[in-house]
Amino acid sequence: MQVQPSPLLARLANVPVIPVLEFGSVDEALHVSEALVAGGLPLLEITLRTPVAMDAMRAVAAKIPGACVGAGTVLTVAQLHAVRDAGAQFAVSPGLTPALAAGAQDAGIPLLPGVATASEAMAALEAGFTFLKFFPAQAAGGVPMLKSLYGPLSQLRFCPTGGIDAALAPSYLALPNVVCVGGSWVVPKDAVAAGDWGRIRKLAEEAVSLRRN
Incomplete structure (x- = not known):
């Protein structure tokens, strides 16, 4: 199969962190997403791990200007089509099966x-x-593993996700084969519970400052 440049790369070139989000309600999704976008993190990975995930995607895509909604934990071709129809502009999967690889070619979503x-x-x-x-970045070898992969597979670019926080992110972003990182640290559960959207915005702003110079 002929390899084509990823349509996601251009969008992610200036976004060092993709927030990995797990929402309990649509209202929560709207508040958190608004804070993240205001803080400079417009690409949002809303995971399919809660019953409201699809409704949250639809709401954020429709009501938060500037948000680029992504769907996480996509496991099947049917889910690819469903999240596309819900307004997601990209999809993220923890792995890759032959069926998912083949189905992605026709799903109309990166x-x-x-x-x-x-x-x-x-x-x-x-x-x-x-x-x-x-994925899972830290458990799968972290920065040393990605350094090792760069030699034989220098044409690949990565978004490491799993176990990464604000302290670890810079070491990943310094690698030549890393475009961005995924993480949930920008949306602490206690901040969400308290409705402290200002804190989430501040964490997003700090994450943006991690961009490689």
Whole structure:
């Protein structure tokens, strides 16, 4: 299969962090997303881990100007089509199956598939993907693993996700094969519970400052 440049790369070039979001209500989704976008993080990964995820995507896509809604924890081709119809502009998967790789070609939505090993990265490259999620980043070898992958697979770019916080993010973003990182630290559960949207905006602003110079 001919490998094409990822349509996601241009959008992510200046966004160092993709917030990984798990919402309990649509109202929560709107408040959090508004704060993140205001803080400079417009690309939002809303995971399919809660019953309100699809409704949250629709609401954020329709009501938060500047938000670029992504769908996380996408496991099937049917989910790819469903999140596209809900307003998601990109999809993220923890792994990549042959069915998902084939279905993504026709789904009309960019897919960021997850890999954790060199063999998985090679299989994703064969399927036409050059921009990959490295997951679970810390458990799968972290920065040393990505450094090792760069030599033989320098044409690939990654968004490491899993176990990354504000302290670890700069070491990942300093790597030549890392475009951005995914993380949930910008949306602490206690801030959400307290309705402290200003704190979330401040954390987003701090995350933006992690951008590689």
